[in-house]
Structures are given as C-alpha cells and as structure tokens.
Amino acid sequence: MSGMTILIAAIVFWLAAWYANTRLASVRARTPAVANAINLAIPFLFGAALLALWEGFTRGFEVPTVLLPPPSMIWDRIVNSVPVLWADFRQTYLKAVLAGYAMGCGAGFIVAVLVDRSPFLKAGIMPVGNLISALPIIGIAPIMVMWFGFDWPSKAAVVVAMTFFPMLVNTVAGLAAAGHMERDLMRTYASDYWQTLFKLRLPAAMPFIFNALKINSTLALIGAIVAEFFGTPIVGMGFRISAEVGRMNVDMVWAEIFVAALAGSLSYGLIALIERSVTFWHPSNRNRGL
Amino acid sequence: MKRVAPIFTVVAAIIAIWYVAAVFLNAPFERDQAERAGRPIAFSEILQRTMVQERxxxxxxHQVAAELWDTTVTKKITSKRSLVYHAWITLSATLLGFVMGTVLGIVLAVGIVHSSVLDKSLMPWIITSQTIPILAIAPMIIVVLSSVGVTGLLPKALISTYLSFFPVAVGMVKGLRSPEAMHLDLMKTYSASRSNVFWKLRVPASMPYLFTSMKVAVAASLVGAIVGELPTGAVAGLGARLLAGSYYGQTVQIWSALFAAAIMAALLVTLIGMLGTWVNRRMGVRPEAAR
Structure with a gap:
C-alpha cells in the first residue's frame, strides 16, 4: 500500500470510530454489565483511532522516523528487544522505584502517625510539608547521585524524598477525618489510643492514604528515571532514553516510554483496585454499579 | 503568633539538623586531610572547617545563603553568573507553559462538560496520559524539536504545558459540574440559555476549583521547565545550573539553584493563591467553599 492510501484508510477509520462513539455514548444501557462494556469500548475505540491516525500521518506524509516513528515500527522494536527492556525495567522499576516507594511511603506514614500525637508539631509540620510537596524536589537528584553513587540506591533516595511529603501531608489530613461522634463513641467503649487508631482513625484515613499512594506511584517512576539522567551504570530506563536519544534511535526511546507508561498505568490500576476493596464503604465506591 | 510559633520551631529544627548533618558528612574529608598532612586535628577545628569547605x-x-546573596544581588543581572538571569530563563518557560496548559485544560474541561462523547472517550485517556512519566520523554522532545528547528523557549514550555494541563482539566471538570441541581433548576425557571447557564452559574462556581488546581499546575510546570533544561547541554536556566554543578562537583551551586527554584515555586503558588482569593471574592464565592 502506498502512503496516501494508508493515510486515507486511517482517516476513514477515525471517522468511523468517532461516529460509533457518538452512537455508543447515546445508548441507554439496561444492565450494569452492558454499561460497563460500553464505558470500556468508547475509550478503547478512541485510543485505536488515535493510533491509526498516528500511523496514517507518519506514513502518509513520510515523516522522518527520527522525528516520530509510526506505532508499527515501535512495536517491532519492542518485540525485538525484550531482553534489553526487561533489564532496564528490572534496574529502574524493580530495584529503585519499588525500594524507594516502599521506604518513602512507609516513612511518611510512620512520621505522620507520630506527629499526629502532638498538636504543636502538627501545626508546624503541616504548612512546611505542604510547601515542600509543591517544590521541585526532583532537583535533589544530582546531590543524591553524588552521595549514594551511580547505582540504584541513589535513585531510590530520590524516590524516597519525592514520595515522603505527599504521604505525610495526606496521612495527617486523613487522621483528622474521623468524625467527633465516632470518636466519642470509641471513648464510651473505653478504648485506648491504639484501639481508636486501628479500628477507627486509620480506616477513616484510608481514602487519603490511597490518594497519596496513587500520586506517589507516578512521582516515583518520574523520580527514578530523571535521576538516571545525572549518572547511572549502563542499564536503566532513564539511561537508555538519554543514550538512544543521542544516537537518534528514536524507536528505542518510544519502546522505553511504552514500558514506562505500561508500568505506570498498571501500578496505578493495582493501587486503585486495592483501594476499592479497602475503602468499600466510601460514598464514591458505594454509588458504583447502580 | 499562635500559628507562627510551631512553624518557626519546625523550620529552626530543620536548620539545626542540617548543621549537624553538615558537620557529620563533611568531617571525614577534614580528618582525611589532617591525616595526610600528618598532624592531629581537634574536634573544634573540624567543626570550624566543615562550615567553610570549598566543595x-x-x-x-549559611554557605548556601551567601552564595544565593552573592549570585543575585552582587552580580549584574545580564551576567551569566547571575542567578537572576538563569531564574528568569526558567521562569519565562514556566509561565508560557503554564498559560498554554491552563488554556488547554479549560478548553478540554468545557468540551468534556458539554459533550458526553468527549467525556467518555477523552477522560480515561487524560488520566492515562499522566501515568506516563512525561519527564522521561522530555529530553527526546527537546532533541527532536531542535532537530526540526524549534529551539529556545517553546520546547521547554511544551513540557510544562503537558504537565500543567492535567490538574486544570480535572479541576475544571469538577468545578463546572459543581453547581447543585437546585441552582441549575433555578436557571431553568429563568429560561436561561445554555451559554447563560455556563457564564452566569458554571463559571463562577468553578473558580475555587480552578485556582486550587492552578496552584498545583504552576508548581508542576516549574518542574517541567527545569527538567526540560537538562538535555540541552546546560546552556542556561536553573536546570542547567543543577547539571553544571553536578558535572563540576560544585555542591554549593547545586544547592543555591535548588533554593532559587524552591523560592520561585513558593512565590508563584502564593501569587496564584492571592489572585484566587481576589477572584473568588469578586465571583461571590462563599468563604468556606473557597478553601
């Protein structure tokens, strides 16, 4: 097929998908299952149309692959270099991101529970924590590389610093979320601090904590990848991206981006799933499926 | 005073911990130096020297503060050694990206609120777009755009745009949908047109949401601009200062660039917060809803 036919086919596909989506969106579903299927189908069609347009434009106008490779070429590259991608994924995600994420979120959580006991500390730490979570913490990456060396611990350190404050601020806010009525009820049961904490206040704080976990899952991946721009061993997603950009192997860069996007979306989805089962009582989950 | 005292205590504690950590981390170097010179070194001397090390x-x-003062006040603004010069370059990219991102976010939100097709097809992808670590693509965007001849401000601003449109779009969708059914019904009894409902009810009601998300967006676009400066080979900007500092081991320079970025972020967020309070008051938002 010549480039122009592909372009025309892509545009036709896009129009068809658009029309189908308009029709689908106006369908009134009778059962929840059908509604769910429609709500999945619409974004899926939209994504497919986007990919088709991308493929069509890059081939139709013969865009140089250095600028923007077509999706089919990126897919070829992904399939052909699975071992490299896996090694990078292991270095960046399984080592740096997971370790840093666990330490940062854990430390933020523990400090929040400790701080919560003293109103004075809380009044001091909350504004400072809010300010720091708005700062470009990612800038400490060069310092961490200097302190902890080129391998994954320095990346994990950046991730710890980036995830700590969102977790701290959200947990402190969440611990204040339990209502006065419920707290008074716990007191009438003569429950001590720990019982109130574990049976009432922590469950009530869960929506906030999961909010922080979700924010942090994206932040952690960004932190680890950007930290690798400042110095790495010769493996890792950030290293691969900066190295292949230099060699103008743009399809490899896109393959890494695909892996990063997949890892990011999957971890976000996983956290969202756990959240739904932990905070089943929350109004935003109770209204689901009606 | 009641609110200031705890904050002051926490800040003072952080600075104290910092001093202790500085002594602790820098002492091995001094001990090493003394050992090489073959003379004993007292703790008080170590203490003194760790405060004034070159690298x-x-x-x-106080070293960071001195460097900040030195590179902002005593240098000419046009000089390449002036932090004001670098901060301005980063700030201009940040602001351009922030404005483009805000406009894009608002346009998307208006589309999503008014069309159910857009709502169902765009919204999931907007959320997915943020699980992609865009900062990771930043170097490629810069390199690719510069190979087609787009250089300077725009590539960095585009990264800021990508980072800042998301909070604005999500916040605005929430805000434009925030009017209660009562108010919407009232507008209907006035036989208000769709554009009337939009301009007189939805837009004013969305203002608190808009400014809350703009605060997040401006911080994000600053991060985008800084990271956008990394791959350009450390020419100018706060990100370039970070990179150059890390190449040459100039820790004081890294820290001062970091603090300049932090101060800028704090100023931008405060500025938008103030603007938000003013607009909210003009739009007649009740104070408790304006949080």
Missing amino acids: PILPAP
Missing part, C-alpha cells in the same frame, strides 16, 4: 558534601545553610 562540601553537604554545604552549611
């Missing part, structure tokens, strides 16, 4: 592992707070 410390962790510079003491």
